[in-house]
Amino acid sequence: MNERQQAMFLWDWSRKRRHGRAGIALLGAGIGAIGGLAFAAIMLYALTLDGATFSVNEDEMGGFFVLIARALGPTGFLFALSIPAFAALAAFVADRIWGVQEGVYHALLSQGARVPAAKPPTTWKDHAPRLTLLCGFGLLVIWVLYMAWWEINRGSL
Known part of the structure; x- marks a missing residue:
């Protein structure tokens, strides 16, 4: 990383890290939940194309999932599984990215680099x-x- 890239990274990350680790994970979870909602909607559309019905096969699930499927119905069950799964995955990825970026930030600061007071000019x-x-x-x-x-x-x- 050259000095320009270093200055740009330090300036950019010093502003992005203000939200904190939990804030970034929450943002990732929100984006993942929107992705899970879109995934479930697309799956529901694809599964009910041409007038087909969508159902859940209870023989292949554990007891807890059967109770949820019966309580919510097949459509609600699809949304109840996909939204939290996508949200958890996105929160995990956001947390991992936060950790890596924060490590680079602290490594650069420990090497004597300084955060610029103003945004470096870009080309x-x-x-x-x-x-x-x-x-x-x-x-x-x-x-x-x-x-x-x-x-x-x-x-x-």
Whole structure:
């Protein structure tokens, strides 16, 4: 890491770490819960496509899960499993990222680096990885929309 990257990292992380480890884990859990909600909605749509019914096979589950499935019904059971699972996974990943970033931050400070008082100036070269990812994601969205349009015009959707 060169001095510019070091200054940029220290300035950026000194602001992001203000929320604390629990705040970042909570943010990750919230984002994961939204992902779990989207996953359950997509699964429910896919499982009930063409008028099919969605049910839970109780023979393959343990007793506690059978009680939850009976109490919530199949749709509620799908949401009750996916939302907390995705939230827990995202909170764990956010916590691991926090630990790594905090370790790098303290290692740089122990080597004598100082947090800049103002944001270091950036160039296009600094933003190139982010712009590349955004362009790639934009192309992916365009491709998905085109494929959906293609399937709708063919009568498949």
